[in-house]
Amino acid sequence: MIRLRDVSFRYDTAGPGGAALRQVSFDVPQGGFRWLLGPSGAGKSSLLRLLALGARPTSGRLEVLGAAVDGARRAALARLRRRIGIVQQDFRLLPDLPVFDNIALPLRLQRRPEDEIRDEVRAILDWVGLGERAASRPPQLSGGEQQRVAIARAVIHRPALILADEPTNALDEYQAGRLMELFRDLAGLGTTIVVATHNDTLIRRYPAHALELAQGRLVRDG
């Protein structure tokens, strides 16, 4: 469950009048899927950053997974963050760690036993078609392969909320379709999912409730 009420956000470095989000209000129920749309600079990444607890609103009220973010202690935010899976536009993989360990990170943070971790990582590596690349380092992979590692890392710990910024931009149509089917299955199991994209073909193929931003304001919720 996500709830925003009159959320505004301005970067510390922004000039006068340069708010990235202006009085944005919406709800997403648990298990809801939302496209996040809008032209470049509209505020999509900024909104995802707030939802990922990477920054706090400048004003307004934000609840993520049912918890109020304003005033929450850092330890509480850190616990909440572990229930969120994030696919960033630039993947943010650790270049010196093998693919296996990149994907295992969220499970290691949960202190899961190593034999369980091995089984889970192997299964998801097969699902993303990278079963043979477990020992490779991210810089040895293509863009699409790196994006699939980032997706695997975002979903492996079965987060309650998935936030994805252009998660298909390096994928081919077949892989993008499989990702959308995974998202649909996960939403059906109660995962809340927000996906920012410019991919019109994908949006047409998978029509869903959309949140649309323009110059930091929410101009569509439906």
Ligand SMILES: Nc1ncnc2c1ncn2[C@@H]1O[C@H](COP(=O)(O)OP(=O)(O)OP(=O)(O)O)[C@@H](O)[C@H]1O
């Ligand atoms: N680190 C930053 N410091 C200052 N201003 C920023 C920063 N990041 C983004 N902005 C500004 O905030 C506004 C919203 O940017 P944001 O990145 O959220 O847009 P976006 O919709 O995600 O764009 P894109 O589709 O290009 O990724 C823009 O005016 C941008 O210039």
